[in-house]
Amino acid sequence: MQKTVHIIGAGISGLSAAVRLADANYRVHVHEATQQAGGRCRSYFDAATNLTIDNGNHLLLSGNRHAVAYARSIGTEAGLVGPKRAQFPFVDLTTGQRWQLDLGDGRLPFWLFDEARRVPDTGLMDYLALTPLVWAAQSKLVGDAIPCKGTLYERLVQPLLLAALNVDPPEGSAGLAGAVVRETLLAGGQACRPLIARDGLSAVLVEPAIRLLQDKGANIQFGHELRQFGMSANSVGELKFGDGAVAIAPDDAVVMAVPPRAAASLLPGLKTPSRFRAIVNAHFRFDPPTDMPPILGVVGGLVEWLFAFPQRLSVTVSNADRLVDMPREELAQAIWRDICKAGGVRGELPPWQIVRERRATFEATPEQNALRPGAITNWKNLFLAGDWTDTGLPATIEGSVRSGNRAADLVLAMRQA
């Protein structure tokens, strides 16, 4: 008989669990509180720029193998585009110096031994000083594991770890940073090719999943917020929504894939991360010059990464709590000044939009990392997913997909038990 699973939340975690279980012939019900799937990874039409934009520029690396496999499973791997080699052009706005980090395309980090491919003015010893990060304990700070100053730090380690952890690197979890370094820099250029959903996050990572689920007979309800669980003995017996309750049989399963604050209020007593950091993205309607790279790393400015899309220049600023209350126009002007310098473009401020995601990610500090629960709960048919669960990675699409897969695997194991 076909088994039933209810997925609460249609972000990437919930969708990846749903796709895996639909593939395993489950009758899938997805309940999403808002009117749109994708959660923190979504696109929408923006009237100010007259363009469809993403809530944030999301960068994947080719070593994010679960995220890439998820895209493959919904038929959109080809929508994740990037250069053939792991090359990262950078500019330093304080000195005007430009360079390209060339991690090559191999399985081993041979680039470390080639001065021309390393960060300028760095030597092999600088890189060897990073080794304590590779297997650092979860409880350790990045700042206690490696030197957080000097040329290599400023030009590579800081931009990489800031993007990955969304906190100032010295205060970040060395355990999480180590996982990122192991799966990217240490895995050679082959794992570091940047990948972008150039046609938009929703078009590549969200809508095709919804279509696939619907084609497989899944029932997807938007505007359907779970308000409360009804527990019976050691399992979930009922899901209570604003428009009524749904009975859950003991061998039906539930995957809760909502953000930590919602999870903690639905499951009182659940330990979750409680502190978050913002990410600010700014989008400008502007045709990028033809020689502008798709992704440019920027150091020494407000902007950290500059992305060139058709008709649009877009920037990301991580760990951005300090910018959340800054007047929008002032912020747009400041960012545009950085873009002009970094991208070598000129002109008055074009149509723009600023997107401030206040709780973009949980704070990737050792203290908050220790609050992440696993996927198993005290209720035998209820499993957790989400980038904030204990994935071993910071809050990323890769972590989200891993968490969704893990929850789905536990649902499948329940069937076999």
Ligand SMILES: Cc1cc2nc3c(=O)[nH]c(=O)nc-3n(C[C@H](O)[C@H](O)[C@H](O)COP(=O)(O)OP(=O)(O)OC[C@H]3O[C@@H](n4cnc5c(N)ncnc54)[C@H](O)[C@@H]3O)c2cc1C
């Ligand atoms: C601006 C920004 C930039 C980012 N950049 C990157 C990047 O470059 N690379 C990268 O890998 N990651 C990046 N991330 C992180 C990535 O977006 C997240 O890790 C991922 O989207 C989290 O997915 P999720 O499904 O775990 O959670 P969410 O996306 O938060 O999904 C949870 C869903 O649950 C729904 N929900 C909540 N409560 C209920 C309820 N009671 N009932 C029903 N539904 C409910 C929500 O509406 C939401 O749709 C970025 C995030 C942001 C915000």
